[in-house]
Amino acid sequence: MKLIKTKGLVISFLKYRETSIIVRIFTRDLGLKSYIVNGVRSKGPKSKMAFYQPLTQLDLIVYDKEGTSLNRISEVKLAKAYERIPFDFQRSSIAMFMGEVLGKSIYEGYQNDEFYDFIAYSLELLDDESVVLVHFPLVFLWESSKFLGFAPNDAISFFNELTDESYHPGQMKAEMDYLDLLIEKSFACTQKVHAMHRKKLLDHFLMFYSKHLESSFEWKSVKVLRQLLE
Structure with missing residues (x-):
């Protein structure tokens, strides 16, 4: 020992x-x-x-x-010691969601020091007063998927994984453009995006994670998170 x-x-x-x-x-x-x-x-x-x-x-x-x-x-x-996360409802709700994502995504013995450093960096940003919170959960999901090994190259590849042959790209153009924006800007994204598109992209991400993690689990923290995306 x-x-x-x-x-x-x-x-x-x-x-x-x-x-x-x-x-x-x-x-x-x-x-x-x-x-x-x-x-x-x-x-x-x-x-x-x-x-x-x-x-x-x-x-x-x-x-x-x-x-x-x-x-x-x-x-x-x-x-x-966090200055804002425990005392701010929005930040604590996002942190709860991050914890649920990690709890469902990593397994006993999984080791990745770069992923650890990214999570610590994300929490530092979440605790900062200047961060844009409405994009934060979606950026976290995208960036985390890189470390977990299933991030596609771009928004088109992302949506192609989730849809069948009846899917037409024009049906989800707004969500695709939004995801491309997040891929480009990451946590630095400050652009205003309609709440409907943020909520739809969140739903797509949850499907994407469930597919790659091969599980149909319930996301317990999402109900509160959707309210934050309004």
């Missing part, structure tokens, strides 16, 4: 017994790992439960034993 120093991003946790949790953390160096943390849900000022909320960024020293599905954390510190 080795002790490893790494950065980590909390994906989710499950309650375990009376006061413990099993937490899934996307670590920069070891990939997605599960850790059991004892006594963390006990009441009192020394509780460290705040460390294990989704998308919290941590500095960690963890035990790592090959072939073990559950490891333990030796030391944990907060790596980044």
